[in-house]
Amino acid sequence: xxxxxxxxxxxxxxxxxxxxxxxxxxxxxxxxxxxxxxxxxxxxxxxxxxxxxxxxxxxxxxxxxxxxxxxxxxxxxxxxxxxxxxxxxxxxxxxxxxxxxxxxxxxxxxxxxxxxxxxxxxxxxxxxxxxxxxxxxxxxxxxxxxxxxxxxxxxxxxxxxxxxxxxxxxxxxxxxxxxxxxxxxxxxxxxxxxxxxxxxxxxxxxxxxxxxxxxxxxxxxxxxxxxxxxxxxxxxxxxxxxxxxxxxxxxxxxxxxxxxxxxxxxxxxxxxxxxxxxxxxxxxxxxxxxxxxxxxxxxxxxxxxxxxxxxxxxxxxxxxxxxxxxxxxxxxxxxxxxxxxxxxxxxxxxxxxxxxxxxxxxxxxxxxxxxxxxxxxxxxxxxxxxxxxxxxxxxxxxxxxx
DNA sequence: CGAGATTCATGTGAAGTATACCTTTAGGCTTAA
DNA sequence: AAGCCTAAAGGTATACTTCACATGAATCTCGTA
Numbered sequence: 001x002x003x004x005x006x007x008x009x010x011x012x013x014x015x016x017x018x019x020x021x022x023x024x025x026x027x028x029x030x031x032x033x034x035x036x037x038x039x040x041x042x043x044x045x046x047x048x049x050x051x052x053x054x055x056x057x058x059x060x061x062x063x064x065x066x067x068x069x070x071x072x073x074x075x076x077x078x079x080x081x082x083x084x085x086x087x088x089x090x091x092x093x094x095x096x097x098x099x100x101x102x103x104x105x106x107x108x109x110x111x112x113x114x115x116x117x118x119x120x121x122x123x124x125x126x127x128x129x130x131x132x133x134x135x136x137x138x139x140x141x142x143x144x145x146x147x148x149x150x151x152x153x154x155x156x157x158x159x160x161x162x163x164x165x166x167x168x169x170x171x172x173x174x175x176x177x178x179x180x181x182x183x184x185x186x187x188x189x190x191x192x193x194x195x196x197x198x199x200x201x202x203x204x205x206x207x208x209x210x211x212x213x214x215x216x217x218x219x220x221x222x223x224x225x226x227x228x229x230x231x232x233x234x235x236x237x238x239x240x241x242x243x244x245x246x247x248x249x250x251x252x253x254x255x256x257x258x259x260x261x262x263x264x265x266x267x268x269x270x271x272x273x274x275x276x277x278x279x280x281x282x283x284x285x286x287x288x289x290x291x292x293x294x295x296x297x298x299x300x301x302x303x304x305x306x307x308x309x310x311x312x313x314x315x316x317x318x319x320x321x322x323x324x325x326x327x328x329x330x331x332x333x334x335x336x337x338x339x340x341x342x343x344x345x346x347x348x349x350x351x352x353x354x355x356x357x358x359x360x361x362x363x364x365x366x367x368x369x370x371x372x373x374x375x376x377x378x379x380x381x382x383x384x385x386x387x388x389x390x391x392x393x394x395x396x397x398x399x400x401x402x
Numbered sequence: 403c404g405a406g407a408t409t410c411a412t413g414t415g416a417a418g419t420a421t422a423c424c425t426t427t428a429g430g431c432t433t434a435a
Numbered sequence: 436a437a438g439c440c441t442a443a444a445g446g447t448a449t450a451c452t453t454c455a456c457a458t459g460a461a462t463c464t465c466g467t468a
Contacts, residue, residue: 109448126423126448327412347452372461375411
């Protein structure tokens with residue numbers, strides 16, 4: 001107590017560049033969605049039958065991250081809800097769920113549990129047969145006449161993690177509903193995902209298909225400009241900043257979300273510095289910071305055993321001056337770390353799976369190589385930039401009591 | 403010299419185990435009439 | 436007698452282990468030129 005903080009608060013109040021920061025936040029849904037009119041109209045016309053209580057075709061949306069898929073579907077969702085008749089003989093319910101949230105919706109069971117929670121019910125975190133969670137979901141759906149539009153974002157992730165029988169089960173639910181109907185909207189940023197699907201599921205899910213092309217730099221500039229006008233004080237965005245930001249994001253497959261994050265963080269950095277207008281250098285800093293935070297968040301939130309494996313990989317990569325390391329060495333190093341950390345040692349089998357998960361998270365690259373008589377193993381390369389590795393190591397050491 | 407067999411170190415799938423947690427059920431206890 | 440609590444029984448998901456078999460190219464073997 002007694003630390004004088006008012007100068008910090010005052011400063012940030014005075015120097016605030018932001019008028020309304022929320023429009024730059026990722027969960028913000030603007031009133032208009034520029035450059036996505038055709039997609040929105042198409043979605044709307046596909047989903048329109050729902051207003052009459054008829055089940056619309058299942059819909060599949062494809063596009064890279066930050067191309068406005070989620071935004072568009074939310075927009076249509078809100079409009080639909082606005083237009084639904086008050087006295088309708090049925091209830092229109094639109095539920096959105098992102099399948100990629102770790103520990104929330106990354107198993108079949110948890111996705112269903114989450115859906116039920118969103119509908120106002122509750123299920124225990126574990127202990128129930130998945131089958132009975134299905135029937136509970138079914139019951140809730142069928143309790144009164146209802147038209148449910150279920151939006152599953154990052155659906156490819158769910159299928160990869162669970163298998164496509166999950167989608168099959170969901171689609172099958174329709175035939176078991178008596179009063180209600182269920183319409184599925186799948187969103188994915190991996191188009192090849194459709195190809196490895198059970199043909200029945202595939203044809204059923206993609207009754208309608210829609211592709212979201214990436215924004216180009218000009219469109220991004222538009223979007224950014226529009227939001228920045230609202231978000232920032234007038235004149236606080238430096239020359240060429242918007243354009244640079246748009247260009248950066250356009251390079252990253254037209255990811256608008258990234259562009260918005262970028263400029264928001266640039267604004268925050270600038271503000272912290274006490275500057276009164278955002279400059280190009282702030283953008284660069286923001287770019288670095290975003291990358292760093294993303295990785296470090298993942299590192300931080302990993303369970304203990306995962307952290308140990310990751311630390312083993314990092315140590316080993318530093319120890320050997322070469323780029324890549326192999327499974328066997330990692331396991332050895334991991335064992336040593338476990339002893340130091342006084343934690344249990346997992347089997348090589350499990351560690352192998354953990355390494356695979358890191359691969360999926362994008363922290364490492366791995367591929368199976370055969371060294372002839374030398375055996376067969378994974379060749380693993382750390383993809384965390386060097387300057388971040390140091391920070392990651394700190395975090396790991398801290399949380400592992402090493 | 404070259405085709406085919408061998409080999410190594412681990413990948414990978416299936417099945418099993420431990421743990422934590424859930425529902426159901428039956429018995430025992432309390433309570434109110 | 437009805438209602439409530441508790442503990443045991445029976446069940447599941449998840450993280451992990453165990454077991455067995457699959458891989459794929461460097462290396463070895465051996466017949467042949």
